[in-house]
Amino acid sequence: MKYSRIIYVVIVVLSIITFDISCKEKESSVRMVQQTNIIPEYTLTTDQTHNKFSRLIPPIIKVPPGSIIEVYTKEASDGQITRNTTLESLDTMVYNPDLVHPLTGPVFVEGATPGDVLRVTIHDIEIGEWGWTRLSPAGILGDTVSGSLLKIFNLGSDRESVHFNEDILIPLKPFAGVMGVAPDTDEMLSTIPPRANGGNMDDPNITEGTTVYFPVFVEGALFSIGDGHAAQGHGEVCGTAIEAPMRFLIEIDLIKGTTWIQEPQYESDEVYAVTAFGSTLDVAAKKATQYMVDYLVSVHELTFEEAYMLCSLSGDLKIAEVVDRNMLVAMHMPKAILQMQ
Numbered sequence: 001m002k003y004s005r006i007i008y009v010v011i012v013v014l015s016i017i018t019f020d021i022s023c024k025e026k027e028s029s030v031r032m033v034q035q036t037n038i039i040p041e042y043t044l045t046t047d048q049t050h051n052k053f054s055r056l057i058p059p060i061i062k063v064p065p066g067s068i069i070e071v072y073t074k075e076a077s078d079g080q081i082t083r084n085t086t087l088e089s090l091d092t093m094v095y096n097p098d099l100v101h102p103l104t105g106p107v108f109v110e111g112a113t114p115g116d117v118l119r120v121t122i123h124d125i126e127i128g129e130w131g132w133t134r135l136s137p138a139g140i141l142g143d144t145v146s147g148s149l150l151k152i153f154n155l156g157s158d159r160e161s162v163h164f165n166e167d168i169l170i171p172l173k174p175f176a177g178v179m180g181v182a183p184d185t186d187e188m189l190s191t192i193p194p195r196a197n198g199g200n201m202d203d204p205n206i207t208e209g210t211t212v213y214f215p216v217f218v219e220g221a222l223f224s225i226g227d228g229h230a231a232q233g234h235g236e237v238c239g240t241a242i243e244a245p246m247r248f249l250i251e252i253d254l255i256k257g258t259t260w261i262q263e264p265q266y267e268s269d270e271v272y273a274v275t276a277f278g279s280t281l282d283v284a285a286k287k288a289t290q291y292m293v294d295y296l297v298s299v300h301e302l303t304f305e306e307a308y309m310l311c312s313l314s315g316d317l318k319i320a321e322v323v324d325r326n327m328l329v330a331m332h333m334p335k336a337i338l339q340m341q
Helices: 002-036 087-092 281-300 304-314
Strands: 042-044 061-063 065-071 103-109 115-128 128-133 149-156 161-163 170-173 175-180 198-200 211-215 221-231 246-255 265-267 273-276 316-324 326-334
Touching: 002 198, 042 061, 042 103, 061 221, 065 103, 065 221, 065 265, 103 246, 115 175, 115 221, 149 175, 175 211, 221 246, 281 304, 281 316
Parallel strands: 042 065, 061 103
Antiparallel strands: 065 246, 103 221, 115 211, 115 246, 128 149, 161 170, 175 198, 175 221, 211 265, 265 273, 273 326, 316 326
């Protein structure tokens, strides 16, 4: 009788384990179906690029709001650095900084006019087969750097981490270093600094599952994306991330007349965030705080005093990057605090 009870207990436990595994397999299968069910309506390729921001850059395609677009992007050097580049060959080549940040696009969104907001949802990101990181006399400690260093990484869409060296493993969290709309200018602006139109924000939180909001400055918005980063810390302090070619699956939509957004903002399942650029971190942090106050007053109907206090109690200032002429600071507000979940 004693052994019969033991056998019965074992059978029950095995049944529970089998049921749990089956449920997890079904859950994983559902996730895969949900991802692959998003079918792109348009595809942009790596031969459809530019490397400036201006309203004069002609669009590659025109799409209606709500369009799903598959976008392939180049690595940040636009082919100057390849999988076979060595430190020795890099030191002897003429590296052209004007070629950096090849951006795929622009995309003209029908009905977008100045004063509107472009809503870009990042549904999926696939990392290309390789990437690179370069150290040179640049970045926040550039004046102390005398040598140089180049690392080439083997990547791929199935990789979740990569070895920095034999002892250090870096998790991969891909995102677009540059996303933005066209500024209202005929001047061909460098993509290197972040601005009110977005651009080189280098915010590692703007990754898969995030929705980004861009103020529209010109007719059609003229959205572009590129500078894929497979991994980057907040700040990008040496001036480069793991720069890699990528595939983005995005959805572009339009919000008419959203007046409180002056610079890009974004949200994930956990936070609502504002971003602000500035010539110093102080300027950027002050602007980010003001933008979050504006958001809380406009959307959540707090008074200025309440919103400012809530920013102090629950807002988190994040340094996105500090090396690209303008600094970028974000402020995160937990959605749980705002009862948005």
